[in-house]
Amino acid sequence: MVRKFFVGGNWKMNGGKALNNEIIQTLVNGPLDDGTEVVVSVPSIYLSEVRRQLPEKIGVSAQNAYKVSKGAFTGEISPAMLKDIGINWVLLGHSERRNVFGETDELIADKVGHALDEGLKVIACIGELLDEREAGKTTDVVFRQTKAIAAKVKDWNQVVLAYEPVWAIGTGKTASPAQAQEVHLQLREWLKTNVSPAVAESTRIIYGGSVTGGNAKELAQEKDVDGFLVGGASLKPEFVQIVNAKV
Numbered sequence: 685m686v687r688k689f690f691v692g693g694n695w696k697m698n699g700g701k702a703l704n705n706e707i708i709q710t711l712v713n714g715p716l717d718d719g720t721e722v723v724v725s726v727p728s729i730y731l732s733e734v735r736r737q738l739p740e741k742i743g744v745s746a747q748n749a750y751k752v753s754k755g756a757f758t759g760e761i762s763p764a765m766l767k768d769i770g771i772n773w774v775l776l777g778h779s780e781r782r783n784v785f786g787e788t789d790e791l792i793a794d795k796v797g798h799a800l801d802e803g804l805k806v807i808a809c810i811g812e813l814l815d816e817r818e819a820g821k822t823t824d825v826v827f828r829q830t831k832a833i834a835a836k837v838k839d840w841n842q843v844v845l846a847y848e849p850v851w852a853i854g855t856g857k858t859a860s861p862a863q864a865q866e867v868h869l870q871l872r873e874w875l876k877t878n879v880s881p882a883v884a885e886s887t888r889i890i891y892g893g894s895v896t897g898g899n900a901k902e903l904a905q906e907k908d909v910d911g912f913l914v915g916g917a918s919l920k921p922e923f924v925q926i927v928n929a930k931v
């Protein structure tokens with residue numbers, strides 16, 4: 685089973701009309717390898733506009749969505765609303781949601797379950813903090829996070845799992861290819877044991893944390909690295925090189 689290479693751009697709380705247009709031009713000009721599935725995660729206020737301007741083959745994702753479809757939840761948006769404006773993806777469980785906004789494994793799992801039930805595809809993020817890695821707890825943490833998410837997933841075809849070690853996010857300190865491969869393999873083994881061998885074989889496990897045009901090719905060589913989730917570099921022309929890392 686071939687896992688299609690997947691590159692997500694996570695703009696986080698960046699962008700604006702002018703920068704969005706530049707990024708859109710970069711993506712339109714490419715050229716982007718057809719062997720890579722590309723999805724950009726855009727601030728919610730710009731989702732409609734970016735969806736309208738990008739070619740259909742490039743996916744557009746929200747960066748968050750709540751666990752119910754509507755109601756008295758001021759400031760939130762729902763999967764139903766995303767579907768309503770033609771958005772098919774949502775990023776959930778990002779470390780900034782977990783660590784800046786205090787989202788728990790349980791809330792993230794509920795959001796994943798609801799988004800999938802509503803027909804969205806999900807990029808589900810997991811990853812350990814530096815002190816957790818240094819304490820030898822990396823697998824404890826990522827298995828715990830994955831277990832909570834897995835409990836709510838019925839169809840793994842709709843899910844991409846993003847391993848993003850928190851110490852590598854926005855720090856310029858990328859995991860080495862060997863470090864990334866080690867955790868990706870452990871996650872695939874976890875899926876094999878706890879979900880099924882078929883799901884382990886087919887699920888894309890992508891790496892995030894200071895991926896650049898300069899290091900993407902080397903990371904992409906690793907057997908269990910099925911793509912990337914890119915923050916800072918997704919705002920720049922080098923995003924094209926990352927999308928084309930397998931070429």
Ligand code: 13P
Nearest residue numbers: 694853854893894915916
């Ligand atoms: P950077 O690529 O800026 O390190 O961010 C990674 C990330 O958090 C993507 O979701």
